[in-house]
Amino acid sequence: MKTLKKFIPMAILIVVGLFVPTVLKSQFYMQSAIYVVIYMYWASSWNILGGYTGLFALGNGVYIGVGAYVTAVLFVYCGITPWIGMIIAGLVAGLLSVLIGYPVFKLKGMYYSLASIALMSVFELIFNNEMEIFGVYTGGPNGLRFPVTGRALDMQLSSKTSYYYLVLALLVIVLLFSDYIQNSKTGFYFRSIRANQDAAASLGVNVLKYKLTAHFISAFFTAVGGAVYVTTFLYVNAKQVFGMDLSFSMVLFCILGGANTLWGPVIGALLMVPIQQALRVAAGVELAALSSLIYGLALCLVMLFMPDGLLGAIKKLIAKRKTATVAPLAAAVTDAGQGGAEDE
Secondary structure: OOOHOOOOOHHHHHHHHHHHHHHHHHHHHHHHHHHHHHHHHHHHHHEEEHHHHOOOOOOHHHHHHHHHHHHHHHHHHHHHOHHHHHHHHHHHHHHHHHHHHHHHHHOOOHHHHHHHHHHHHHHHHHHHHOOEEEEEEOOOOHHHHHHOOHHHOOOOOHHHHHHHHHHHHHHHHHHHHHHHHEEEEEEEEHHHHHHHHHHHHHHHOHHHHHHHHHHHHHHHHHOOOOOOHHHOOOOHHHHHHOOOOHHHHHHHHHHHHHHOOOOHHHHHHHHHHHHHHHHHHHHHHHOOOOOHHHHHHHHHHHHHOOOOOHHHHHHHHHHHHHHHHHHHHHHHHHHHHHHHHHHO
16 A cells, blocks of 8 residues: 555656646747756756765766767767667766766765866866867867757657657656665665765775765766757757756755655756746846846755755644644543543
């Protein structure tokens, strides 16, 4: 019974997600829906590393760029379909995360976070200033265009609705995998590292191994999302995919909703992405940076008043109400018992 109850939220997500395109008729709203779901996906991917393991990586957006560029290059120069290219891109990002993680994981706390930002900045500088990387033309500041073929085999689907369903499928996959991780021995080791990595190491947990595992999984899923991103918009640019916006957004949405929970990243993106889109429409491109200010203020408020995120705050509120309901009843039962004893 508990197992079935656990999958009720997932079933609701799938059913509601499948019916969204029947309500949102315009292309603009479908585009917004794609943004919402892909940020849910990226925030959930980051949650495996930053939420479950407690590694506060602020530069994990670098793997969005790796996924986008690798997929585009494989298609443009090797003719490899993005359906295969996104898996290769995910593996490349995962291997890169292991190579990066091995030296970087020796750093702790804010130093690790700063190192992750520095890494992303290095990637942005390289891809933005070099026209070719390893002998392959990547476009430099002009970016790289994804050729238009119109074939589903090349992941160029017939409508925005089709792309929406593709991203929704990826979200379901990463959530199912996250749920599996949560309830596995690996997930237990992740949480022990989050709680106290020195104590975990003293109890025999291979801390470096599990940090690298979390980094690989998170990078893989993030890069696959980057691959779908480039096939959806048919263009990739260094400032766009290696910039701070994408990376910070996935972190903020996860924390706002509730890191270290399955549904926190979903809730965070569901609330904040529509606000971002509405601001862009209302304020125009000139004031689009206003969304970053709102994200920052929201993050400060959540960390001050709801350190466990919105989902954590809701759980605490429910727990308080249960306590408030049970306490008078328990007191009444106790009084009744004492009264009976006195009568005897």
